[in-house]
C-alpha cells in the first residue's frame with residue numbers, strides 16, 4: 001500500500017504489470033459485489049516475442065444486452081443464449097419493437113498512454129420474420145456513436161509517413177493511427193510486414209488481407225494514438241477472422257460479422273485509475 005504522499009505524486013499511469021495485477025483484483029471484486037451481473041473475463045494475447053510483460057491480455061465482458069419488458073423474445077428465439085440481463089447501468093434503449101442492442105466491453109492496456117482503456121463494440125440485433133416462415137432470423141447493424149473518434153488527436157498522412165522505422169513505427173488502418181514501435185518484436189506475423197506496410201502509406205488493405213482475428217483487432221486498440229486527418233470512412237472496419245477461417249480461406253463468410261467493430265468510446269483511464277487509486281492508494285494506513 002502506498003502512502004498518501006506517494007499517491008499525490010502518482011501521475012495516473014500504470015505499468016503493464018500494475019495493470020495485470022489490478023485487473024485481477026478488479027475481477028475478484030466485481031465478482032464479489034456483482035455476482036448477478038455478467039462477469040469480466042481475462043483473455044490472454046497470443047504468446048509472442050520476448051515481451052517484458054509477463055501476462056499480456058485484456059478484460060472482456062461480452063453479450064451484455066437489455067431486453068425491453070414489452071419484447072417477448074423467448075430464450076429459444078434469442079441468438080444470445082441465456083446470458084444474464086444487465087442492469088440499468090448498461091441499459092440501452094431499443095429503437096424498434098423487435099430490436100435488441102448488444103454491447104461487448106473490452107478493457108485493454110494502452111502501451112502508448114500507459115492507462116487502461118475501455119473499448120466497446122455495439123450492435124443492434126434486428127429480428128425479422130422469414131418470408132413464408134415463422135422462424136426468426138437476425139442480423140447485425142452498425143450502431144456506433146459518430147463522436148467517438150473526435151476525442152483522438154488527428155495526424156496528417158505526411159506526418160504519419162515520418163514514422164516508418166524500426167525505432168519509431170506508426171501504421172494507419174481504417175482511419176486510425178497506431179504507434180506499434182513497442183509491438184514490432186512481438187507481432188506474430190513478424191516485424192518486417194508491419195514495417196513494410198508502414199512505409200507503404202495506409203496499411204488498411206495489407207492488414208485486412210491477412211484476415212486478423214478479433215483478438216488481434218482488440219489487441220491493436222492498445223496501440224492507438226490518434227486518427228488520420230481527413231479520413232472519410234468509406235470502407236468498412238476490419239472484419240475479424242477466426243483461426244479456423246484463416247486455415248480454411250475458402251470457407252464462406254459468417255452469417256453475421258463484427259465488422260461493425262466499435263472503436264474507443266471512452267478512455268476508461270480516468271474511471272479505472274480512480275478505482276485503482278481508491279483501492280491501492282487512498283486507503284489510510286491503519
Ligand code: HEM
Pocket residue numbers: 046171178180187188189190193194197203206207210211212213214215216217219220223246
Ligand atoms: C496494430 C497492428 C497489428 C496488430 C495488433 C496485429 C496483430 C496480429 C496478431 C495477434 C496476429 C496473430 C494472428 C491473429 O490473431 O490474427 C497477427 C498475424 C499477422 N499479421 Fe498482424 N497485426 C497488426 C498489424 C499488421 C499489419 C499492418 C500487417 C501487414 C501486412 C500484419 C500482418 C500480419 C501477418 C502476415 C500475420 C500472420 C498471419 C498468419 O500467420 O496467418 N499485421 N497480427
